[in-house]
Amino acid sequence: MTINNTTKLTLGLFVLAFFIPDIAHAAGAGGGAMPWDAPLTTLRTDLTGPVAFTLSLLAFFVCGVALVFGGEISHFTRGVVIAVMVAAMLAGIVNVAAALGIAGAVVF
Numbered sequence: 001m002t003i004n005n006t007t008k009l010t011l012g013l014f015v016l017a018f019f020i021p022d023i024a025h026a027a028g029a030g031g032g033a034m035p036w037d038a039p040l041t042t043l044r045t046d047l048t049g050p051v052a053f054t055l056s057l058l059a060f061f062v063c064g065v066a067l068v069f070g071g072e073i074s075h076f077t078r079g080v081v082i083a084v085m086v087a088a089m090l091a092g093i094v095n096v097a098a099a100l101g102i103a104g105a106v107v108f
Contacts, residue, residue: 048094056092059084 046052063085067078097103 047091050095052091053095056088059088060092063088 063081066073066081067085070078070081073081
């Protein structure tokens with residue numbers, strides 16, 4: 001019975017993962033604080049705070065009014081208004097989801 005290269009590689013990786021489990025733990029462990037953690041946290045807080053939520057509600061309302069009462073607006077202007085409306089929805093959905101008790105994705 002001959003063993004092909006794929007089987008050898010699979011068996012070798014299994015043996016390596018079985019006898020050296022620290023590699024998997026090191027890959028899954030959280031590291032220390034990175035230099036960009038603080039600016040990214042500040043940006044996330046700014047994009048999901050109460051001011052951003054209020055601005056997103058106002059933008060969503062203004063875009064809705066523009067689409068309903070806009071009359072004959074050009075295709076480009078309509079696309080821009082819809083893009084602003086989608087951006088307002090994305091900025092505001094974080095607070096709406098938090099109010100409904102949805103904290104985030106569950107990753108297994």
